Amino acid sequence: MSRFLGKSPVITDGELTLAESGAIIDYLVSRYGAGRLAPPAGTPEHLRYTYWLHYAEGSAMPPLLLKLVFDRIENSPMPFFVKPIARGIAGKVKKTFIEPQLRQHLDFLEMSLPQGGWFAGKEFSGADIQMSFPLEAAAARGGLNESRPRLMDFLARIHARPAYQRAIERGGEFGLQ
Numbered sequence: 001m002s003r004f005l006g007k008s009p010v011i012t013d014g015e016l017t018l019a020e021s022g023a024i025i026d027y028l029v030s031r032y033g034a035g036r037l038a039p040p041a042g043t044p045e046h047l048r049y050t051y052w053l054h055y056a057e058g059s060a061m062p063p064l065l066l067k068l069v070f071d072r073i074e075n076s077p078m079p080f081f082v083k084p085i086a087r088g089i090a091g092k093v094k095k096t097f098i099e100p101q102l103r104q105h106l107d108f109l110e111m112s113l114p115q116g117g118w119f120a121g122k123e124f125s126g127a128d129i130q131m132s133f134p135l136e137a138a139a140a141r142g143g144l145n146e147s148r149p150r151l152m153d154f155l156a157r158i159h160a161r162p163a164y165q166r167a168i169e170r171g172g173e174f175g176l177q
Contacts, residue, residue, distance in 0.1 A: 007020070013031070022056065022130055025130050026053060037124070038120075038125055039125060045121035045123075052119040052131055053127050056133065056134050059105065060131070063098055063105060064142050066097075067094065067098050067141060070098060102138070103143065105138075106143065109151055110150050110151050116153070119131050132155070132158045138151075
């Protein structure tokens with residue numbers, strides 16, 4: 001199914017091929033988590049886990065993706081006579097829609113994340129793995145900085161996790177444009 005859409009990431013586990021980050025994390029946690037990385041079903045923490053698992057790509061990523069696209073429009077080579085029009089439109093869309101959306105989401109996330117805690121509660125979970133990418137992207141290009149200390153602390157704690165360190169050792173540093 002996913003091979004037809006050209007989606008990434010994709011995992012294959014036996015006969016199963018699965019795309020969509022949230023579905024992949026949910027599958028891996030359910031199949032291999034051995035009771036870790038997800039709060040018990042039926043708890044308020046599990047409801048938050050499910051919420052953040054879907055929020056990451058359904059709500060947080062769209063304005064970040066729009067920012068990436070409109071930044072590229074502003075900076076792409078184009079004929080001289082089109083450049084001021086394209087840059088003007090891109091700048092206006094960013095200023096009136098994308099940047100306010102990013103601020104609104106970052107404010108919401110800062111308010112929602114307990115100090116020193118994780119998105120689904122007191123324990124690290126798959127929701128935190130899922131939320132780490134939009135926050136990495138926001139730090140790279142979406143305005144996330146020290147003005148939101150809880151989110152910056154979250155990223156620092158993610159980066160300090162031994163599993164994160166092992167992933168970087170195996171896969172190498174990654175960068176976001």
